[in-house]
Amino acid sequence: MTLPVLWTAADVATATGGDVIGAFGTDWAATGISIDTRSLAPGDLFIALTDQRDGHDFVAQALSKGAAGAMVSRIPDGVGPDAPLIVVPDVLAGLTALGAAGRARAQAKIIAVTGSVGKTSTKEMLRDMLSGQGRAHVAEGSFNNHWGVPITLARMPADCDFAVVEIGMNHPGEIAPLARLARPHVALITTIAAAHLEAFADLDGIAVEKASVFDGLTPDGVAIYPLGLETTPVLARAAAAHSPLAFGREGAQGDTQIAQLIALHQSEAGAVLEASVGGLALNVRLPGAGAHFALNALGCLAVAQALSLDLAICAQDLGHWTPPAGRGKRERILIDPVERYSFTLIDDAYNANPTSTGAALDLLAQLKPGTDPSGRTGRRIAVLGDMLELGDTATALHAGLADHTAMAALHTVHCIGPMMRHLYDRLPEDRRGHHVTAADELGEIAHKLVRPGDIVLVKGSKGTRAARVVDALRNLGQADVSE
Template sequence: MTLWTAQEAAAATGGEARGDWAVSGLSIDTRTLEPGDLFIALKAARDGHDFVADALGKGAGAALVSRVPEGVADDAPLLVVADVQSALEDLARAARARTSAKVIAITGSVGKTSTKDMMAHALRPQAKVHAAEKSYNNHWGVPLTLARMPRDAAYAVIEIGMNHPGEIAPLSALARPHVAVVTTVGPVHLEAFEDGVPGIAREKAAIFSGLIESGVAIYNADLDVSPILAQIAGAEAVSFGESDGCDWRLTALTAGAAGINCVAQAAEGKIFFKLAAQGVHFGTNALSVLAACHAAGADLAQCTLALGSWTPPAGRGARIFVSLDPAHPELGIDLIDDAYNANPSSVGAGLALLAASTPGPGGRLIAILGDMKELGPTEVAMHADLARHPAMDAIDTVHCVGPLMGALHAELPGDQQGQHTPDAATLAGQAHHLVGPHDIVLVKGSLSMNMALLVDAIAELGHSEGANSKR
């Protein structure tokens, strides 16, 4: 299916189309480029113009450039523009203008990618859904997602993130959502906000500024900063959470071996739903999904049914059973792969999930935690404070990775102290000493800590099973 013709792309960007081409997708990386894609020569860690010749050689339908790179023929299929990033944003605006899809935008300090995936999963049984790939939520990820939107999409789920003040509003204006959701607000990227979490709340709430005229703002009402969200969202906003007075209120959650079962109350009546995932935070996020799907006009019963088969992706709470002995399938390690990112809120949620778990005979509850980054001047104290998290009382052993987690290690009682290593690779080399049969193990840390090495090292101790057994 044609996504963009040369004429359409030139009209959208004001650029010069060289050749009469048509493309079926967009790519910013030659390693994942598909034949027929428009290669976008963005300037990031490397200048994308250096890879245009390679992209065309791999079958790219055309390339979006601000100059003709060396080694590229004069008659090569190109779209030449003044600035590649601006042109990508122009394509995004044109794609948004031509679509009839209901657009749902999501942000939050924790859980926005999982909630985005959950939202798309809930909607797919009833219509064609376009959703952001991976965590494409920044200044190039949002326009890339919009510009990739198929003409016949019925729903689009757009994830919007930030590192600094002033980032969310322009991205929301680009998306022009029908529904905008703030999953939660927590101490993330604190070093960029002088007034701390309240400043983060105001930045997250900026997603509501891009709503179309009749759009619906949805926010978490269980937070200390919920009044800030409510004020910015406006009188017609929709709230969700466990607090009294929520428009969509989670009234019960029970955990079982196959996942969680939830009961909620809304204006539509009592709602029962389940997830093939563990964790109270997933239940709350699922409630926001149902509220958003309903606001977007989707069939709530179908969305509720679809949620029952949703599982977290690798690195975001996926459960992996590592079988240690094929002759005894029950003998193994239950591994919680939450290694993609970390901040005090998400680590607390992970610890609570671990503490609520029950290991097998002789098994232990083990947390392997890596540094939490971008927390500002109080980062050492925030790491040390994890020792006093209520869930810590139930956890047998805590292994720490990185210099900041050294503060936590020093605060732990001796019988709870595990290893403390400077990096994940060092601890991964000791994986066979860290865990044993019937243990339940949580692995979590900021992305730059490369905690996935520990997930892989533990998984390689045996025969991993289940839908999320491979990264």
């Protein structure tokens, strides 16, 4: 199958102000954008960014794998004079200019998503929801920073109907420039929570930064924000000038339109929420998901309302979404495929902060364990890794997990990392499992951590490598594909 042209060489040169060199001149075109030769597809334009490694060192490899051309700031070693290159003064600036050009030519409705928790899950929910309404272009992975947002925009087909851009931050002042680059028609803040506190004085500071996503809205754009938070007033003030739309469990405040969660039902099969959006009663089923995903889904319905989409179809299409690996995916691992003895694994090891960890513990406490071969009831087990980037509050926030109401329903808690030692020391002795400094130490004894009937949650910031415990647990058996 021949892929459609995304960018001609002439278009890239016009967008970036770069010089096209090589034997082909401008007689070539790219069907995609890549910054990594490991995932590069033939026909991609390779962008030689410099981050942990210099992308110029991989240009020759990219061209050998079929790249249509490469954007560079100098002629790389090992690249011949005939190579199709676009030379710009600065590659990141060139990529940003290409992203701006992609946005300028787009016919799509652009949705920006930010928040302390749930950005990527909400983005993927929007993918499933919007794909039923037209052609949707959605940011891949966690492409949400100063190079990820331009890549998402540069990859956007000119004729798509919707585009979802995820915008993240680590420090003050990062979101507004990316929002202005994306110029969304709708901007959604999922929630505000204790994350990246190293760079902010308090939650209000985080809320102000997140709310700066509204600065990039088109003149008729809609600002969507969550109710029921300590920082909701900060968000509401920032949204006031942008056709605000709120969502949450609380009732309407003033003249603000509300997407409201009426009821929530959690079961072994997933979560079902009853909602009222634009005066329409809706039910949304989220297979395999915990209750903490309900407000993300409600935020997606608020986006549908802002875009004047068919809410009933959108609610139905949200039911196609399931949590991805690392973000709350629930799977049954067969230890004995013949006798079908198994345990349940909840893989939530991609990221962690106090809010998302509390929500994951709530889910674990609500689920009912199975039984082992002797009929003994299984256990609820949590494997918790350090929550990173919490600044001076880190010690108290880790120790405070011991007071979370869900802890009473757990049998054993294993802890990974120096900060989780503060939780471990506060746990009752009969609930303490292992405390280790590195995830690999638990991975090596994974076979001793579980037995048939157990439910095991693995949660931690990505830097703790808690995913290695997930891999070790998964390797104890095989996924039950019959479910």
